[in-house]
Each structure stands twice: as structure tokens, then as C-alpha cells.
Amino acid sequence: MNELFVAARALVGGEERRELAFLVENGRFAKIGDAKSMTIEAARDGTKTRRFPEDRLLVPGFINGHSHAYQVLLRGWADDWSFDKWRSDALYRVVPQLSPEDVYWVFVFAFSEMLAAGITSVVEFFYLNGAGNAHAEAAIRAARDTGIRLLFARTWMDASYAPAAYRESIEVARSRSEELLQSYPEINFCVAPHSLHAASPAMIEAAAAFAAEHDCMLHVHVAEAAYEGAATLSEHGATPIRLLDRLGALNERCVAVHAIYIDAEEQALIAERGARVIHNPMTNQYLGDGICDISGLRALGVPIGLGTDADVKPSAIDEMRAASLLQKIARTDGAAFGARAAFDLATAGGARALRLDAGRFEEGAFADFVVLDARAIDPWAPAVNALVYRGEDAWVQGTFVGGTRVAGREPSAAAVAARERLRAIADRLVP
Ligand SMILES: [Zn+2]
Known part of the structure; x- marks a missing residue:
């Protein structure tokens, strides 16, 4: 199924891009372009569209x-x-x-x-x-x-x-x-x-x-x-x-x-x-x-x-x-x-x-990306510098693999269960 994602802010090759849109098809970026024209197209085709506002920064996974x-x-x-x-x-x-x-x-x-x-x-x-x-x-x-x-x-x-x-x-x-x-x-x-x-x-x-x-x-x-x-x-x-x-x-x-x-x-x-x-x-x-x-x-x-x-x-x-x-x-x-x-x-x-077809917003690559909370990024700082020198994992709001959201702010039920299992494994094995 196709889905259009629209990012008010995104990092492309380390450079910040405004109003970037990308269409995901079969888990890959099928088309990347500017938000305005792609949103119109998506509305015409009835493609589901998701928008990430100014306080979010999208980066490749x-x-x-x-x-x-x-x-x-x-x-x-x-x-x-x-x-x-x-x-x-x-x-x-x-x-x-x-x-x-x-x-x-x-x-x-x-x-x-x-x-x-x-x-x-x-x-x-x-x-x-x-x-x-x-x-x-x-x-x-x-x-x-x-x-x-x-x-x-x-x-x-x-x-x-x-x-x-x-x-x-x-x-x-x-x-x-x-x-x-x-x-x-x-x-x-x-x-x-x-x-x-x-x-x-x-x-x-x-x-x-x-x-x-x-x-x-x-x-x-x-x-x-x-x-x-x-x-x-x-x-x-x-x-x-x-x-x-x-x-x-x-x-x-x-x-x-x-x-x-x-x-x-x-x-x-x-x-x-x-x-x-x-x-x-x-x-x-x-x-x-x-x-x-x-x-x-x-x-x-x-x-x-x-x-x-x-x-x-x-x-x-x-x-x-x-x-x-x-x-x-x-x-x-x-x-x-x-x-x-x-x-x-x-x-x-x-x-x-x-030799992996990922890590970038580019047509044909796997649609793997991360939605970050951008509120702690100083308005006068390049986003890439803020991310590398001041960034925190807690900025991650959502993680998408192949265009599907696989993690969010709250730990999944599986992650919670795994933590309990690990406690038992450690009790058994850790000296
Ligand atoms: Zn090693």
C-alpha cells in the first residue's frame, strides 16, 4: 500500500530540507519531492498522507x-x-x-x-x-x-x-x-x-x-x-x-x-x-x-x-x-x-x-526513517550539529522500517516482556 509522508523538516545528506515529501511503496521510497505538489497529487489519487509538523525532524534510520x-x-x-x-x-x-x-x-x-x-x-x-x-x-x-x-x-x-x-x-x-x-x-x-x-x-x-x-x-x-x-x-x-x-x-x-x-x-x-x-x-x-x-x-x-x-x-x-x-x-x-x-x-x-540500500532519503532505497523531537534544537544551529553534539535518544518519537512504524515513545509490550525475561535469565546465569 502507498503512503505519503510530509516532513516540515528533514535531514537530507546532513543538509536540512523544508517541506520534503516522500511516497512509500512496497517498503521503499518510490518518489521524493516537494510537499506542495506531492500533497496535491496524493489527494487526487486518494493516497493516505501523514504530516510531521515544525517541531519534528525526520532523519534516515x-x-x-x-x-x-x-x-x-x-x-x-x-x-x-x-x-x-x-x-x-x-x-x-x-x-x-x-x-x-x-x-x-x-x-x-x-x-x-x-x-x-x-x-x-x-x-x-x-x-x-x-x-x-x-x-x-x-x-x-x-x-x-x-x-x-x-x-x-x-x-x-x-x-x-x-x-x-x-x-x-x-x-x-x-x-x-x-x-x-x-x-x-x-x-x-x-x-x-x-x-x-x-x-x-x-x-x-x-x-x-x-x-x-x-x-x-x-x-x-x-x-x-x-x-x-x-x-x-x-x-x-x-x-x-x-x-x-x-x-x-x-x-x-x-x-x-x-x-x-x-x-x-x-x-x-x-x-x-x-x-x-x-x-x-x-x-x-x-x-x-x-x-x-x-x-x-x-x-x-x-x-x-x-x-x-x-x-x-x-x-x-x-x-x-x-x-x-x-x-x-x-x-x-x-x-x-x-x-x-x-x-x-x-x-x-x-x-x-x-552494501545496504538504506540510510538516505532517495528513490529506490528502503523507507527506513526516524522522527525526532526537534524542540531542543536551537533555532540558530544546523540541525545536524545539534543532533551529533547535543542529541539524545529520548528525541526519538517514532522509528519506521520499510515505511511501517515499528517503535514509538512507549516501550512495546514485547520490550516490557523481554525485560522481565532477562531478569530471570540473569538470575540464572549471572554470577
Ligand atoms: Zn565485535
Whole structure:
């Protein structure tokens, strides 16, 4: 069914547009134009029309390029630990115990938080695969029930140190991935060899071949910590990005998550190969990882997106702000990375990095958008600056995916139920 939306104020490519109208057809923007002529047309055709007044600002739905939803269970009690302790005593202890039913509720909870923060698309980097596809299917069901657009990055992991609930052989990972790919054509399936330390070189090569064969994206954690570079150099004679390249995994399908500890030559190699980067500035601070040089990568033309990664607080607004502020501090230069560039990472640029047809008001793109309360935006401030430096998730009044409203100001019944379920899950699993 067609529906016309008319926005008194909207952000198009970071620029404020007045009286913007867009017609949604089959979940996509079918036509975009000025309010006056399109309203007349809609009235003539009897098309349902919805208008958002002056005190609302419409922006494209935010793109979350990297998330591990089940890490919401680690929030609070495992804060402020070293990365090693956090991984071994929290992540590897709690998550492997989740049943498919637990996974469903954890994902409903996390996806509801994201939608309430204006996130309309999420890449779930999912690694509870060792026991089969039941856990993955529960997560996919949660996305469908909450209405978020899911990009399912299914992890492949074969390191002996990984919990059995994560680990698979190459053969098993491949056949289970094929099964999901065939059963769920709507999920934008991606293959995700976990990292250079948790997936063997043979597994990464096989994943790259899988991505090429099925024309899907390949997500991989890379250079999140300094030790990884030292380890790959001594074991394989190459630093992480060079090693990915050698394994045939660094190409236009590759989404390098983190890419913090890389040198200038590796930055250039990423650009040359057409690979992409997902930056997780809030989690990188939370875990004490380091700062990705997105200014340098952006100057080379590398497509970059943002991720909420550990989901301590899944907020695209926080990630945008952190992305900008961290560059300013890393370069001790207030002009290093502006609000408009940060907004691009969370919208059109992020979508481009993921090869997703969203993140922008453009004919043909998915009709994913967010209605923000604009009353706190100073009349003398560009809206994009206000959003990045002063914005709050509480500004989100409504979140639309494919032209359908999937979240509003009040938490949904499912979100409320999920919170109760999580209390019970935490009682059982959190030490
Ligand atoms: Zn991650």
C-alpha cells in the first residue's frame, strides 16, 4: 500500500530540507519531492498522507554496523574489567549457556532498545553456532518480531580456546551457513570468520570463498588490540590487514571491524582493495581498545560505518558523537572530524559500507526513517550539529522500517516482556 509522508523538516545528506515529501511503496521510497505538489497529487489519487509538523525532524534510520546483542547480559556487573578478564569470566562464561529461548528474549530486548534509539538496521555478529542453527533462528525470529532490519553476520570460529558452543569445523560452518542462507532469504546473510585469532587461516580462506560464491559480505574483527599484530606477524609473517589480503579475504566484500592497530600502508591497502571499515567508538573506549584512524581512512575514500558492538548502550547518537570527539582528541584538532561526517557514518556512509540500500532519503532505497523531537534544537544551529553534539535518544518519537512504524515513545509490550525475561535469565546465569 502507498503512503505519503510530509516532513516540515528533514535531514537530507546532513543538509536540512523544508517541506520534503516522500511516497512509500512496497517498503521503499518510490518518489521524493516537494510537499506542495506531492500533497496535491496524493489527494487526487486518494493516497493516505501523514504530516510531521515544525517541531519534528525526520532523519534516515540509523545503521548499526556491528552488534553482539547478547552482551547486554554483561552490562553492569562486568564493567571496568580488563579485556581478557571480561572475555574469559563474563563473555565466555555466560553467553555459551544461553538456550535458543533465552537468545530470542535477549534479542527482542536489545533490538527494542535499538529501535527506540532510532536504529533501523543492525548487523548482528552472531557466534552461538556450535550446537547448530537453533540459536541463530531464535535471533532471526526476534528481528522479525520487533521489525528491525537484520543483517545476519554468522560467525565461523575454530580456535581451540573458543567455547564449544561457538566452535565448528569449516565443513560444518559452511553447511549450516548454506542452510540459513537458503531458509531466510530476507536476512541479508553475511559470513563472519570471527577474527585472525579465533578462525584459522584455512577457515578464513574458506569463508572468503563462501562470500564470493554466494555474493555476500564478509565481516571480520581485525586489529582491535595491539597484541593481534604482534601475534600474526610472528605466526604468519604478516600484520593483520596484510594477512587478510594474503588469505584472499581483503576485497570489496570485506567489512573490517575495528581496524585500530594498522599502519599507513595497511590503510592504503584497505582502500585499494575496496574493503570497508566499521568503527565502534563507544565500545573501543569502554574496553580500552584504542582509536581507529577514521580521518585517515575517510580521506582515502574507504566506506566507514558505526557499530554499537558490546551494546552497553546501543545508541547511534552516542556513537556519532564519540566518533567525532575521539578524532578531535587523537589529532588534537577541533577540525579533525565534523558533525556532518559523523552523521554520514551513521546513515548513508554506513549503509554504503555494508552494501545496504538504506540510510538516505532517495528513490529506490528502503523507507527506513526516524522522527525526532526537534524542540531542543536551537533555532540558530544546523540541525545536524545539534543532533551529533547535543542529541539524545529520548528525541526519538517514532522509528519506521520499510515505511511501517515499528517503535514509538512507549516501550512495546514485547520490550516490557523481554525485560522481565532477562531478569530471570540473569538470575540464572549471572554470577
Ligand atoms: Zn565485535
